[in-house]
Amino acid sequence: MKSSSRRKEISKKVENGENGHYNVSKNSAPSYFMTLALVFGGCCSNAWSLERLLMHDSNIGSALTFLQLSFVMLYYLPSVLHFPQDVAYTRWFPRLDTRVVPLQLWSLQVIVLLGVNIFNNWTFIYKIPLTLQIIFRSSGLAVSMIFGYLFLDKRYNRQQILAVIMVSCGVCIATLSRPTSRTSMQDDYDPVAYVKGIFVMALSLILSGILGTLQEKTFRQYGSFVWKEGLFYTHALALPCLLMISRDIPSGLKSLSSHGVSTRKSIPEIYVVVFMNVITQACCISGVNRLGSTVSSVQTNLLLTARKAASLVISILLLGSGWNVGLMVGAVLVSAGTILYSWRRNSPVNDAKKDL
Numbered sequence: 001m002k003s004s005s006r007r008k009e010i011s012k013k014v015e016n017g018e019n020g021h022y023n024v025s026k027n028s029a030p031s032y033f034m035t036l037a038l039v040f041g042g043c044c045s046n047a048w049s050l051e052r053l054l055m056h057d058s059n060i061g062s063a064l065t066f067l068q069l070s071f072v073m074l075y076y077l078p079s080v081l082h083f084p085q086d087v088a089y090t091r092w093f094p095r096l097d098t099r100v101v102p103l104q105l106w107s108l109q110v111i112v113l114l115g116v117n118i119f120n121n122w123t124f125i126y127k128i129p130l131t132l133q134i135i136f137r138s139s140g141l142a143v144s145m146i147f148g149y150l151f152l153d154k155r156y157n158r159q160q161i162l163a164v165i166m167v168s169c170g171v172c173i174a175t176l177s178r179p180t181s182r183t184s185m186q187d188d189y190d191p192v193a194y195v196k197g198i199f200v201m202a203l204s205l206i207l208s209g210i211l212g213t214l215q216e217k218t219f220r221q222y223g224s225f226v227w228k229e230g231l232f233y234t235h236a237l238a239l240p241c242l243l244m245i246s247r248d249i250p251s252g253l254k255s256l257s258s259h260g261v262s263t264r265k266s267i268p269e270i271y272v273v274v275f276m277n278v279i280t281q282a283c284c285i286s287g288v289n290r291l292g293s294t295v296s297s298v299q300t301n302l303l304l305t306a307r308k309a310a311s312l313v314i315s316i317l318l319l320g321s322g323w324n325v326g327l328m329v330g331a332v333l334v335s336a337g338t339i340l341y342s343w344r345r346n347s348p349v350n351d352a353k354k355d356l
Contacts, residue, residue, distance in 0.1 A: 038287025063252025170333025
């Protein structure tokens with residue numbers, strides 16, 4: 001009975017959506033604005049707290065990833081549990097709900113997600129400024145375009161191709177413009193480490209494009225309402241894998257603990273920042289997934305681009321991150337190119353050929 005009612009609920013949700021996306025109505029407006037608050041508030045606050053933590057130690061990336069994965073897994077655990085009422089002796093023992101998406105599909109996404117997280121953590125080890133990381137990762141639009149053409153049978157017009165060229169040029173200019181920072185000395189610059197960091201970011205960008213393609217294919221087939229299930233299983237499966245792969249998690253946790261000077265009257269500041277980073281990461285990832293299930297991907301691209309711009313401004317103004325003319329030109333090109341790419345013309349041909 002449970003499986004039958006579950007299948008009926010799934011079928012009803014798919015029928016109410018359009019290609020796996022729900023239409024935003026007046027009744028869903030409060031939820032839509034809550035999603036925007038999660039995206040902008042959560043992601044921007046997460047970027048701010050992350051850079052504050054990296055100022056203490058750039059080798060704590062794996063430890064933060066461990067804490068974030070654990071919290072998100074526990075937070076979404078109740079959404080995939082149910083308490084059976086038909087057996088008297090086990091009615092109080094929760095069980096995992098029937099999965100909508102096969103476990104092997106989530107497992108495949110976990111492998112790619114782990115690669116993205118590991119490479120992202122390596123960029124911190126190579127001390128790539130967060131300002132450059134934000135600009136560089138904005139070029140994921142070009143990667144998504146290539147993967148969409150190759151694997152999702154998407155076609156693109158001249159406007160979109162021009163936008164990708166702008167984004168690519170912006171990333172190249174920003175990459176060649178080595179940022180400077182008030183928090184580090186000029187003598188600390190290591191060109192070999194800088195090139196390695198750029199290479200690692202490029203690998204992370206490719207894996208992110210693969211992950212996006214896998215997620216889009218999953219939402220197309222099973223509906224976008226499975227995002228909570230996806231968040232739980234991808235984080236739950238990734239956690240033990242991360243523990244086996246990353247050897248620097250204990251040292252990272254120890255480093256965070258060593259920077260906390262406890263007193264009887266107050267909690268160490270770094271503990272507060274770590275707590276804020278974990279909570280805002282959960283808000284950020286929840287908002288992004290909710291956004292993809294509420295509006296079209298065109299609006300999603302626009303809003304995420306605005307969020308990255310806001311994070312960049314916060315990083316520069318509040319934390320004194322490296323900034324120069326090259327980064328400014330690169331940021332403008334990346335932002336303008338992303339908006340141009342996402343600005344869909346009201347053409348029947350375009351509407352039929354692309355699902356952005």
